[in-house]
Amino acid sequence: MHNQNDTKHPHSTLPHLWQATFTPPPLADPDDPHKIVRTRLNKKEIGKSSGTCRVAFLTRLHRRAAVQEFWCASFEEAQVYINIAGHPDVINFKEQLTNVPFCDLEGRETFTRVDAHVLLRNGNEVLVSVKYDEKARRKSYLDEVQNIAAQTPVEVADRFTVASRYLFHPNHRACVEAIHKARRGWDPEADDAVLELAHRLGERFRFKDIVDASGLGHRAHRAVIRLVGDGDLRKDLLDPLAPETELWRTAA
Numbered sequence: 001m002h003n004q005n006d007t008k009h010p011h012s013t014l015p016h017l018w019q020a021t022f023t024p025p026p027l028a029d030p031d032d033p034h035k036i037v038r039t040r041l042n043k044k045e046i047g048k049s050s051g052t053c054r055v056a057f058l059t060r061l062h063r064r065a066a067v068q069e070f071w072c073a074s075f076e077e078a079q080v081y082i083n084i085a086g087h088p089d090v091i092n093f094k095e096q097l098t099n100v101p102f103c104d105l106e107g108r109e110t111f112t113r114v115d116a117h118v119l120l121r122n123g124n125e126v127l128v129s130v131k132y133d134e135k136a137r138r139k140s141y142l143d144e145v146q147n148i149a150a151q152t153p154v155e156v157a158d159r160f161t162v163a164s165r166y167l168f169h170p171n172h173r174a175c176v177e178a179i180h181k182a183r184r185g186w187d188p189e190a191d192d193a194v195l196e197l198a199h200r201l202g203e204r205f206r207f208k209d210i211v212d213a214s215g216l217g218h219r220a221h222r223a224v225i226r227l228v229g230d231g232d233l234r235k236d237l238l239d240p241l242a243p244e245t246e247l248w249r250t251a252a
Helices: 015-019 074-086 133-137 139-151 170-183 189-198 206-214 218-229
Strands: 035-038 055-059 067-074 092-096 097-105 107-112 116-120 123-130 159-163 205-206 248-249
Touching: 015 116, 015 170, 067 074, 067 092, 074 092, 074 170, 133 139, 139 159, 159 170, 159 189, 170 189, 189 206, 189 218, 205 206, 206 218
Parallel strands: 035 067, 123 159
Antiparallel strands: 055 067, 092 116, 097 107, 116 123, 205 248
16 A cells, blocks of 8 residues: 555445444555544543543554544443454444433433444444443343333444453453554555465465465564454454464455
8 A cells, every 4th residue: 555545445345334324444644654543532521420531542443544542431441442443343433422312211311422333344333331340241231221222223323232341252352462462563565465375375274374375474473463353364253363273264
């Protein structure tokens, strides 16, 4: 990618996304790929129970995306966002974007501002309420969320869910950590070379096979992780990013 203006967005080939509430993340400037782009929020705009944000984190949401800074009202929120952002089926998410009006269980008209609004690769949108683990499992709270979900228009989102950081399996969390670390780098040439090689290796292959065949060493290792994070290469979601792990190409 040499010119941002004449390069398609990595997800621009997904025609269903024209109906999405928001677009894929901004692309990085290839001349300054480590420039930080602030998200729509700033430190004083977020948080229902606190006046300011408590945690911020930096990441790319795709190997060609800009580095973005996300503000979070709590450690719990930050951990959920990090795991969402590293999931291979997630294209983008927005913090504190969407208000959903509803009648509560006592019949009062009110609204909730959802913690995360997630755009998936298949075009579906998911609203996520982030809570600490005990509350995320509490039946009374789940009943509240079920009531809100039943009143959420399909034009706003396809489903409404609750998450804590413990929703995500430890293996997934470990993979996500590696994905975000690999995305901090910028190596489009290695990414493209490894993806092209994947189309010549057969239907399935091991992590170490594609790294060895590339001749790019650690550059290929990081490229494979980025490609897995972006969903262009696949593995079982709970498999580690290890030499013997089986990978396969995403169907065209």
